[in-house]
Amino acid sequence: MIKDVQFGEETKVEKGTLYVNKEKIKEMVLEDKRLIKADVELARPGESVRIAPVKDVIEPRVKVEGNGQVFPGIINKVKTVGEGRTHALVGSNVVTCGKIVGFQEGLIDMSGPTAKYTPFSKTNNVCVVIEGREDLETHEYEEAGRLAGLKVAAYIGEAGKKVEPNEIVTYETKPLLEQVAEYPDLPKVGYVHMLQSQGLLHDTYYYGVDAKVMVPTFMYPTEMMDGAIVSGNCVAPCDKVTTFHHFNNPVIEDLYERHGKDINFIGVVLTNENVWLMDKERSSDMTAKLCRHLGLDGVIITEEGYGNPDTDLMMNCQKVAQEDIDVVLITDEFPGRDGKSQSVADTVPEADALVSCGNGNVIEYFPPMDKVIGTLDYIETMIGGYEGSLKEDGSIEAEIQIIIASTIANGYNTLAAKGY
């Protein structure tokens, strides 16, 4: 457990403090010639610091036993991961930020009234501030930024290799027939995990494969804990599933918590979110087929994004339910500031059990902070911001959808919208 972060000559962990070598990180980032500037700043819980615009958040991890390395197919060789032992520097994160596209990225406040909306106000953050070449295409810049964050996180993760962990947690999913036989009397539960995959800046990678060109597949939940899934998107700050969230998926965490007690957690059906209607049909058909094939009794489905993905969510819900499998959906809502409009863009009669992750349209006041890591130049053009959002004193009035992961649709937050 990391309790503090400091700069040091050597990147290492000592008595709960993470020391990072600033120059080494800058050098590593600038190896990519698409990036012309790199800086490293630290942000700790409770400090008067605002980080913006945030691209990705990544927990430093390293594999110490078992096959492969973290982020297989992206920055390390393709190899099936998810077995053995992985060390995570829990309590610290790499946050990539700085100049970018202008609208899909959000902010993190380390203190003040809006800090509570994001889990990253509670972690010791190594912020990598980047700037790309002026002539760089948007998607090239996104890729350079994404790889920089992953490389830095893997580098810092190495510092955890020899550290004696404060806590060791064992997660185990067996091959299907053995898993079913282990708890024959418990209901078999699966997780349908929908990856954002609609196109440029809306992509997610599974072992390096762009999720929009894959068909639904089965995966062991532990594969995610080694970085088999990497975020390559900036949908909207509030519902962005960062790479941190893929590592620490709360649905998987909670299903394991109940595994062997009142449910038998069989595994993850991985699927995508598509633009073409025929792709939606194919993916949702295959998702339902896989759920049936696995003999599931119940399924939890999560999505990433709003609008078009709601259609995939509902198609998955309907088709899985038609296989006589109980379905629970988890999503956030956009019902307007008064909460009176329809919350999701699509619905089906089978969607009768849904867990809400909050209303992204709620407006909040963000007091000025002593320090800004990155820039506030884009606040008014970010999703959740608007003309007049940024005040002269550096304070902001904006919808909470501007905050990274505030209403994240997998439940890694504390918000919920309730009916009265």
Place this chain on the structure above:
Amino acid sequence: MAGDIILITNNENFIGKDYKVYSVEFRKCRYIEILTKVRDKVHENYRILTHPMAGSLKPNQTPYKSVLLIKEETLDYNSLNLIENAIDSAKKFLGIRKLPQWNEKCLKDFRTLDQSFIEGALLNKSKNSYYIK
């Protein structure tokens, strides 16, 4: 003619290119007007191929919208349902807040994104499959 594929768009990135698979019907208009144009086409027996809300960008965030449709013999009620829902949703968002005055840099990015939603989706399938109902 049945089988004809058209792209209804207000994104100038699609102008002047020969896409072979589909023809481009560009109009200089607002997002919501593209949706109503798509609805008109559905009433002329066109079936929607790409989701009218593709991209997760909310209707009061991006000014651009492109939708692919294919000509059929009869009215496709699924398409009608889809486009009516999209129009309802767009009106809701535009009622909450109108579209910001984006600078050219942002507009360019929105155009690039919108283009990628259509072109990206063309990558992963056999071309004859568009014609299958």
